[in-house]
Amino acid sequence: MAADLPAAGETGVSPGRLNEKARAKVNLTLAVLGRRADGLHVLDSLVAFAGIADELSLEPGADLSLEVSGPRADETGALADNLVLKAAKALGERHPGLVLGHFRLDKRLPAAAGIGGGSSDAAAALRLLARANGLPLTDERILVAARATGSDVPVCLEGVSRWMRGAGESLSAPVPLPPLPAILVNPGVATPTADVFRALALPVGPVASSELSLAAAIEGERSPVRLIDNLRRGGNDLEPPALALRPAIAEALGALRDQPACRLARMSGSGATVFGLFETVEAAVEARLAIAEHRPGWWVVDTVIC
Numbered sequence: 001m002a003a004d005l006p007a008a009g010e011t012g013v014s015p016g017r018l019n020e021k022a023r024a025k026v027n028l029t030l031a032v033l034g035r036r037a038d039g040l041h042v043l044d045s046l047v048a049f050a051g052i053a054d055e056l057s058l059e060p061g062a063d064l065s066l067e068v069s070g071p072r073a074d075e076t077g078a079l080a081d082n083l084v085l086k087a088a089k090a091l092g093e094r095h096p097g098l099v100l101g102h103f104r105l106d107k108r109l110p111a112a113a114g115i116g117g118g119s120s121d122a123a124a125a126l127r128l129l130a131r132a133n134g135l136p137l138t139d140e141r142i143l144v145a146a147r148a149t150g151s152d153v154p155v156c157l158e159g160v161s162r163w164m165r166g167a168g169e170s171l172s173a174p175v176p177l178p179p180l181p182a183i184l185v186n187p188g189v190a191t192p193t194a195d196v197f198r199a200l201a202l203p204v205g206p207v208a209s210s211e212l213s214l215a216a217a218i219e220g221e222r223s224p225v226r227l228i229d230n231l232r233r234g235g236n237d238l239e240p241p242a243l244a245l246r247p248a249i250a251e252a253l254g255a256l257r258d259q260p261a262c263r264l265a266r267m268s269g270s271g272a273t274v275f276g277l278f279e280t281v282e283a284a285v286e287a288r289l290a291i292a293e294h295r296p297g298w299w300v301v302d303t304v305i306c
C-alpha cells in the first residue's frame with residue numbers, strides 16, 4: 001500500500017533514513033475511575049512496553065507519504081487514515097516549514113488489539129520528525145500533536161513505563177520496573193476501543209472504586225516476583241465488557257492460566273490481547289510454545305515487558 005500526500009514543508013538536506021521501533025504498549029493495570037462530560041473515561045493505568053515492536057523509518061523530505069508492509073499490514077485500515085499520517089499532519093499544522101518525508105511502516109503487531117500498535121506507530125512518527133527537525137520531544141507542539149492523535153499517543157511518545165491518568169493526558173514521572181518475562185496472546189478478534197468503553201455503559205460522573213492506588217507499593221520495586229504480587233492486587237476494569245463482546249478473550253486468558261508457571265494473566269487495554277507474566281524467560285518461552293501448538297491461529301509471542 002502506498003500513497004502520496006500534498007507537500008507540507010520545505011525539503012531539508014536528507015541526512016538519510018532514520019529508524020524507530022514502535023513497541024507494544026501493555027496496560028499492566030487499568031482502573032476506570034469515571035466518565036467525563038465529554039464522554040471520555042477517566043483512567044488510572046500502569047502502562048509499560050514490550051520488546052516486540054513495529055518498525056518505522058523516515059526518509060526526510062518535503063512531501064508526506066507512507067507505505068505499509070509486513071505481516072499485519074492489511075489490518076491497519078485505509079492508508080489515508082493511518083495514525084502515522086495523522087500524527088505527522090497534526091505536527092505539521094502546528095509547525096509551518098516542518099521537514100516531513102517518506103515513512104515506511106513494517107507492521108508486525110495486531111491492530112485494534114489493546115496494545116496500542118497504531119498509537120505507538122504515531123508516537124514513533126513524532127520521534128522521527130523530532131529527530132529530522134532537531135526538535136526535543138518536550139517541544140510543546142509535539143506534545144499537543146500527540147494528544148490530538150489519540151489518548152494513548154502521549155504515553156507512547158517516550159515509551160517508558162508510567163502511570164497514565166485522565167484520558168491519557170496526565171502522565172506520571174517514569175516508573176522504572178524490573179524486566180518482566182511475558183507472553184502476549186491475541187485470539188484473532190479485532191476489538192475496537194470505542195465498543196468496549198460503550199459496553200461499560202457508565203453514566204457521566206465518578207465511579208465508586210474499591211481499588212487501592214498501587215503506585216506507592218510499586219515505586220522502586222526491583223524484584224519481579226514482588227512486583228507481580230502487587231500487580232495482582234490491581235485489575236483491568238475493561239475485562240468484563242470486552243469478554244462479553246468477545247468470548248474468545250476468556251479462552252486466551254484460560255490458556256494462560258493453564259500454564260503452571262504463569263504468575264499473572266490479564267487483558268491489556270480494551271483487548272483482545274492478553275498478557276501472561278512469568279518469573280523467567282525460559283518459563284515464558286515454554287508457555288508460548290505450549291499455547292502456540294494448541295492454537296495455531298492465535299498470535300502468541302514471548303517478550304520482555306519493562
Ligand SMILES: C[C@@](CO)(OP(=O)(O)O)[C@H](O)COP(=O)(O)OP(=O)(O)OC[C@H]1O[C@@H](n2ccc(N)nc2=O)[C@H](O)[C@@H]1O
Nearest residue numbers: 039040041114115116150151152167193194197269270271
Ligand atoms: C483503552 C486504552 C488504554 O491504554 O488502550 P487501547 O485498548 O486502545 O489500546 C486507551 O485509553 C485508548 O486509547 P486510544 O486507542 O488512543 O483511543 P482513542 O483513539 O483516543 O479513543 C477511541 C475511543 O475510545 C473511547 N475512549 C478512549 C479513551 C478514554 N479514556 N475514554 C474513552 O471513552 C472513546 O469512545 C474514543 O472515541
Ligand SMILES: Nc1ncnc2c1ncn2[C@@H]1O[C@H](COP(=O)(O)OP(=O)(O)O)[C@@H](O)[C@H]1O
Nearest residue numbers: 077082083111112113114115116117118119121
Ligand atoms: N499504524 C496503525 N496500526 C494499527 N492500526 C491503525 C494504524 N493506523 C490506523 N489504525 C487504525 O486504528 C485502529 C486502532 O488500532 P490500534 O492502535 O492498533 O489498537 P488499540 O487502540 O486497540 O491498541 C485500528 O482498527 C486501525 O483501523
